[in-house]
Amino acid sequence: MxxxxxxxxxxxxxxxxxxxxxxxxxxxxxxxxxxxxxxxxxxxxxxxxxxxxxxxxxxxxxxxxxxxxxxxxxxxxxxxxxxxxxGTDRKWRVAMVGVGNLGRALLGYRGFSSQGFTIVAAFDVDSSKVGRLVEGVQVYSLGELELVVREKQIELGLLAVPGKNAQQAADRLVQAGVSGILNFAPVTLNLPDNVSHIGVDLATELEQLCFSVANRTPED
Amino acid sequence: MxxxxxxxxxxxxxxxxxxxxxxxxxxxxxxxxxxxxxxxxxxxxxxxxxxxxxxxxxxxxxxxxxxxxxxxxxxxxxxxxxxxxxGTDRKWRVAMVGVGNLGRALLGYRGFSSQGFTIVAAFDVDSSKVGRLVEGVQVYSLGELELVVREKQIELGLLAVPGKNAQQAADRLVQAGVSGILNFAPVTLNLPDNVSHIGVDLATELEQLCFSVANRTPED
DNA sequence: GTTTGTGAAACCTTTCACAGCG
DNA sequence: CGCTGTGAAAGGTTTCACAAAC
Structure with missing residues (x-):
């Protein structure tokens, strides 16, 4: 034994x-x-x-x-x-950066909260969204990111901004002190080693599916 | 050489x-x-x-x-x-099953079309959505799935329905003749070997991030 | 009977390190 | 020079197969 x-x-x-x-x-x-x-x-x-x-x-x-x-x-x-x-035997406080199509969908996704994740703030550049509640989550301006992340003791960030803005937004999350980032933008982030990150690229997943369909042996 | x-x-x-x-x-x-x-x-x-x-x-x-x-x-x-x-050197015709939060967001996602994927039909059980255009894509009732998939020669399915309906919806896509399924529902699908499938579970990804944050060595 | 936990073997993937090409 | 492509070595992961536990 x-x-x-x-x-x-x-x-x-x-x-x-x-x-x-x-x-x-x-x-x-x-x-x-x-x-x-x-x-x-x-x-x-x-x-x-x-x-x-x-x-x-x-x-x-x-x-x-x-x-x-x-x-x-x-x-x-x-x-x-x-x-x-x-590590999901406790609650994790999460921020959403980007309240476009995907960001909004993720704010409304029940699967996160059922596994212990609580989205406690959202951020967007679009001033028409700032100050509103989206799916029950308060939307702040990007300028308030550092302040709000610190105040609400947010540990993880979900990144759902356009690719061209992703690195900059990620840098701000790091600056504000988050420990991990789940990145939905189709770019590879360059981050310090003390911040974990995982990329989820939806087009990439579809390409993988494509490959496996295109290369299936006929008799399968 | x-x-x-x-x-x-x-x-x-x-x-x-x-x-x-x-x-x-x-x-x-x-x-x-x-x-x-x-x-x-x-x-x-x-x-x-x-x-x-x-x-x-x-x-x-x-x-x-x-x-x-x-x-x-x-x-x-x-x-x-x-x-x-x-296999992305040609266009692939794709169906969306489920036009809830996530389905709608994916219908509007530009990253798919830029890599050669065209969503040509969407399906939902909700009769208030059927017959409408969402993000420029026609929504059909689930009852029309087999007919529409065959008519439009759809090869791939995106599955964004609640977990409890996912296996059944996947079975219908298979029945209709698709070659591959990208599954966003948080369940493992049981499908015949001649249909490829890939699962993308957003809560699962967040759990992985969690683990890597929780288990980072202090000096990192 | 069933099922676990695990050495050992088999298999798979990455890195090393360098001959050879432009 | 710089850089690729690739044998060989190292490292990592999965499967096999069985003693021990219930």
């Missing part, structure tokens, strides 16, 4: 990045399974997501001994554990 | 998936660089994206000999080559 106690975390640096991305998928699936079952085996969980049973067990074993031989994993317990690992 | 001639493609099955995802990023960066330069080295291109020079060269070499020693890569030529590889 490992010298790690149950639920004790390993150094996150030795956890493969691919494992972390699957953790979110496990969490999502477990939240559905919880409605009907109280335990699940690695085989069943893997099957729902298209992974092997061995992969599920290996992934979870990075973080502790969550399973019971002959039984499987207790769903509630595993959900709590994964949320602790991901 | 390889026995592959310039621009000749290898069997796509032997190309790592990670390489394909970087191809989209190379393309995006090259489209910016083209405005100021006519050639670029692997080092420069890699630096913009945070990849090593060796990785850029290795990735591109899967598909042919695009570079010139001592000079680098001709940007226009490389853009054309990557578009051919991804």
């Amino acid at each position: 490992s010298n790690r106690r149950k639920n004790e975390l390993v150094d996150p640096k030795e956890v493969p990045k691919a494992v972390v991305s699957r953790l979110s998928l496990y969490l999502r699936e477990l939240q559905h399974l919880r409605l009907n079952e109280s335990t699940v085996s690695s085989g069943t969980l893997g099957q729902k997501l298209g992974f092997s049973d061995a992969q599920v067990r290996r992934d979870l074993a990075y973080f502790g001994h969550f399973g019971q031989p002959g039984v499987g994993y207790r769903i509630d317990e595993l959900i709590d554990a994964i949320r602790r690992i991901l | 390889s026995n592959r001639r310039k621009n000749e493609l290898v069997d796509p099955k032997e190309v790592p998936k990670a390489v394909v995802s970087r191809l989209s990023l190379y393309l995006r960066e090259l489209q910016h660089l083209r405005l100021n330069e006519s050639t670029v080295s692997s080092g420069t291109l890699g630096q913009k994206l945070g990849f090593s020079d060796a990785q850029v060269r290795r990735d591109l070499a899967y598909f042919g000999h695009f570079g010139q020693p001592g000079v680098g890569y001709r940007i226009d030529e490389l853009i054309d080559a990557i578009r051919r590889i991804l």
Whole structure:
């Protein structure tokens, strides 16, 4: 047996990045399974997501001994554990930068709040939007960004501005002290190492789909 | 030297998936660089994206000999080559399923059309939306999905419906004959192997960001 | 019986380092 | 010179297969 106690975390640096991305998928699936079952085996969980049973067990074993031989994993317990690992076992305060089509849609998206994220302010250059509530969120001018981010202790930024303005807006978020940025603009941001960022480029995702459609073997 | 001639493609099955995802990023960066330069080295291109020079060269070499020693890569030529590889050197006809917040935002997103994707129809259950134009796209009832997809020869579907309706809507797209689905609903779809699909879960992305913020080493 | 956790093997991806080309 | 393309090495990830646990 490992010298790690149950639920004790390993150094996150030795956890493969691919494992972390699957953790979110496990969490999502477990939240559905919880409605009907109280335990699940690695085989069943893997099957729902298209992974092997061995992969599920290996992934979870990075973080502790969550399973019971002959039984499987207790769903509630595993959900709590994964949320602790991901850091979503508490609320995160988030800012939206850019209240165009996409920004507005994201402000109204219920999936964020259900996972512990609260959008507490939005920013836009368009003065006709400033001062209004959009999807229940107050819109401020970009000039107020630093002040509001500090005042409301915002930790994460969602960036939904046009590509040409994205780097500048990101710099301001960094300046204001956020710890992470989720970037929807189709550009690669250049940021200091002490700020995490992830890019989500919708056109890029569609290109990947395209490739896989165009290169499918005929007999598939 | 390889026995592959310039621009000749290898069997796509032997190309790592990670390489394909970087191809989209190379393309995006090259489209910016083209405005100021006519050639670029692997080092420069890699630096913009945070990849090593060796990785850029290795990735591109899967598909042919695009570079010139001592000079680098001709940007226009490389853009054309990557578009051919991804399959975006032609127009793709796309349907939007779900015209809620996110669906509407995606209908108005200019980034799709600039990369060769044309949204030619939208579908929604809400009868107050059916028959209207949203962002210039005609909205049909879900009942018309199969007919319209066939008539307009739609190849790809964007799925932006609530999670509980996603599998059913995806089944209908498959039934209607689409080749690929980009799924924004927070569920894992179960689809036949002859239909490609990619999931984009916005809450999941935010969780990944969270993890990387929460687990950053103090001295970073 | 079922299912976990994990060494060991297999497989996959990135980096190194340099011959060879322009 | 500078830069590519690529063998070989290093590093990372997944699968196999089975002893141990229930």
